[in-house]
Amino acid sequence: MSTSQVHDAWDNTKDDPTKPVELILGGNDFTTITEKVSDIVLERKTPRAWYIAITATAGVTGILFLMIAYLFIKGVGVWGLNNPVGWAWDITNFVFWVGIGHAGTLISAILFLMRQKWRTSINRFAEAMTIFAVVCAGIFPGIHVGRVWVVYWLFPLPNNQAMWPNFRSPLLWDVFAVGTYMTVSLLFWYTGMVPDLATLRDRAKGRVKQAVYGALALGWRNSHRHWHRYEKAYLLLAGLATPLVLSVHSVVSFDFATSQIPGWHTAIFPPYFVAGAVFSGFAMVGTILIPARKWFGLQDIITKHHLENMNKIILATGSIVGFAYATEFFIAWYGGNPNESFAFINRAFGPYAWAYWTMVTCNVITPQLFWNKKIRTNLTVMWIMYIFVNIGMWFERFVIIVTSLSRDFLPSSWAYFRPTPVDILTFVGSFGLFFTLVLLFVRFLPMIAMAEVKTVMPIADAHSGERRSVGDYHGDIPAHIRDGGSH
Amino acid sequence: MSATPRHGALHALMTDFESPSQFMHACEKVRDAGFRHWDAHSPFPVHGLDDAMGIRGTRLPWIVLVGGITGFSAALLMQWWMNAVDYPYVISGKPLLGLPANFPVMFELTVLFSAFACFFGMWGLNGMPRLHHPLLANDRFRRASQDRFYVVIEARDPKFDSEKTRAFLASLGGAAVEEVREIVEG
Incomplete structure (x- = not known):
């Protein structure tokens, strides 16, 4: 491949406070950025590996739909659910996938409001992942209801019983929170993509591509009078998405926190769930981003500095998660409620101790290794850590849901949950769907936000004589300080 | 063409x-x-x-504000009408309209309507879609x-x-x- 000149040796992770960090390496200018990103979609021959990969993931997606069909025919008894464990892998998978999505919104909206310029290289990818993860998440509550033919009862629609849903139920709040999240994420993603779709339209050679990208670009012609409103709209959408993303996993946590089950009924859940969501989402972004930047030769746009920054966020949110685990235990003891303290002792030393300690190992110990700079800048090591975090965060949801339900108030009804092959294949199948969507995205849409990346390049600054708004947290150093007071 | x-x-x-x-x-x-x-x-x-x-400056923020107020009011009205008027839910003797429990949906619809107003408002003010220029x-x-x-x-x-x-x-x-x-x- 022609990308062999792109070396991982480029290292912009050295800490030198006197110099702005270069976010785009390899001497790129506007032209090369445009060519690099749009050629992946328009010019480059689709690699054979892509066909092999999508065949595999589409096959796994097929398993998902087969399992769903089987479930619809037979009923939820094909899962390992029992009494009292009425929620298990279905809701674990739902919470897991919604959580994955949160990293995309954090990168696209919250880091935007905080003017973190490094986000521009990874935000398109992370936002796409948000949407695909929410698609996967949305499947599970839909299929676990038992009577799928009345699944529309989830929504406040007029029906033949003249009944409305109960708006005091957090399960209904979930419908609104996840539905709004999906919609707003799509609007935000698409809005951000329109200028890049216009670039594809203008570079496309075939009539079909010109027509499709042209229609999707809505006739965008890069007018500054349009950019002016566009930037305002982008800022407003970021401002709307920020409280929204915090609300989504808070509402998901209400599904548990507003119940009376020991181990669920805790006020710490909303912030703890949100931190866990961001933690798991960043790990998933990294899991896909590290191979993708290599396969498509994007190491000069998605640099090690970007990955290191992501690892710092994983360290921060992972520490919050670890602290939340400790707080739960402290409150279980300090609160003096025997059911609550039993629930937590049972979590750590009961029949699901193996799951609990898997979770603690992956989520509490793994991220702490990122304090070490060598570890957080080593691509292989960080990728392995991401896998650990992905596993750990799935287990976190499993531990919360299943340990509490399997040991409820009445010892005579206690039971142990074991997944059936249908449980396992449905979950595996959801990964097939996720990766199929990711593969379609990298093949047909611009995976780097070209227009946004251009704004953070040093040559983008129209005041280049007076100030240099480049780089990251060292950016915007006034010229008279940078040049030693001659200005 | x-x-x-x-x-x-x-x-x-x-x-x-x-x-x-x-x-x-x-x-x-x-x-x-x-x-x-x-x-x-x-x-x-x-x-x-x-x-x-x-x-x-653009008037887009005002359009978004109107969208947000619409979403907030629509959510409040919807929940009040559905759960307190048309099909009253009596649960543990709690009031038919309990704002804390109704707030999450009000918040979500505020964001949803604001985002729609922002999206369609921006493209509308920009005169798009316009594929012919x-x-x-x-x-x-x-x-x-x-x-x-x-x-x-x-x-x-x-x-x-x-x-x-x-x-x-x-x-x-x-x-x-x-x-x-x-x-x-x-």
Whole structure:
């Protein structure tokens, strides 16, 4: 491949406070950025590996739909659910996938409001992942209801019983929170993509591509009078998405926190769930981003500095998660409620101790290794850590849901949950769907936000004589300080 | 779509620049020359160009505010009507309209309606989608979405004069001035 000149040796992770960090390496200018990103979609021959990969993931997606069909025919008894464990892998998978999505919104909206310029290289990818993860998440509550033919009862629609849903139920709040999240994420993603779709339209050679990208670009012609409103709209959408993303996993946590089950009924859940969501989402972004930047030769746009920054966020949110685990235990003891303290002792030393300690190992110990700079800048090591975090965060949801339900108030009804092959294949199948969507995205849409990346390049600054708004947290150093007071 | 568009009357005059700073200085000059129907096109939003072009603020935030208020009120009304009027839910003797329990849906619909207002408001104010425009039919203009910076003065501007404006654009120091023609479908 022609990308062999792109070396991982480029290292912009050295800490030198006197110099702005270069976010785009390899001497790129506007032209090369445009060519690099749009050629992946328009010019480059689709690699054979892509066909092999999508065949595999589409096959796994097929398993998902087969399992769903089987479930619809037979009923939820094909899962390992029992009494009292009425929620298990279905809701674990739902919470897991919604959580994955949160990293995309954090990168696209919250880091935007905080003017973190490094986000521009990874935000398109992370936002796409948000949407695909929410698609996967949305499947599970839909299929676990038992009577799928009345699944529309989830929504406040007029029906033949003249009944409305109960708006005091957090399960209904979930419908609104996840539905709004999906919609707003799509609007935000698409809005951000329109200028890049216009670039594809203008570079496309075939009539079909010109027509499709042209229609999707809505006739965008890069007018500054349009950019002016566009930037305002982008800022407003970021401002709307920020409280929204915090609300989504808070509402998901209400599904548990507003119940009376020991181990669920805790006020710490909303912030703890949100931190866990961001933690798991960043790990998933990294899991896909590290191979993708290599396969498509994007190491000069998605640099090690970007990955290191992501690892710092994983360290921060992972520490919050670890602290939340400790707080739960402290409150279980300090609160003096025997059911609550039993629930937590049972979590750590009961029949699901193996799951609990898997979770603690992956989520509490793994991220702490990122304090070490060598570890957080080593691509292989960080990728392995991401896998650990992905596993750990799935287990976190499993531990919360299943340990509490399997040991409820009445010892005579206690039971142990074991997944059936249908449980396992449905979950595996959801990964097939996720990766199929990711593969379609990298093949047909611009995976780097070209227009946004251009704004953070040093040559983008129209005041280049007076100030240099480049780089990251060292950016915007006034010229008279940078040049030693001659200005 | 099959026939090559025939070219009609003069739509605008166009020049282009290689660097954002030349572009910005050119925009300042066009603004100071008093043109009204003109525009600047760049692959990304150039920082500081609002002032250089003399663009005033947009009313988009007000549209979004209206959207948000609509969503908030709609959610409150919907929950009150559905759970307290049309099908009263009596649960543990709690009030039929309990604001804390109704707040999550109110919040979500506020965000949803605001986002819709923002999305459709922005594209509406920008006059999009509009797939048919003289600039889009110009081959040279294609680099506006890639790596060049364009200044375009429209023929309908009251100060437009094909000779004087051409000389003025040429004096800005960009590439050769080009005529952009209206599209006439054959």
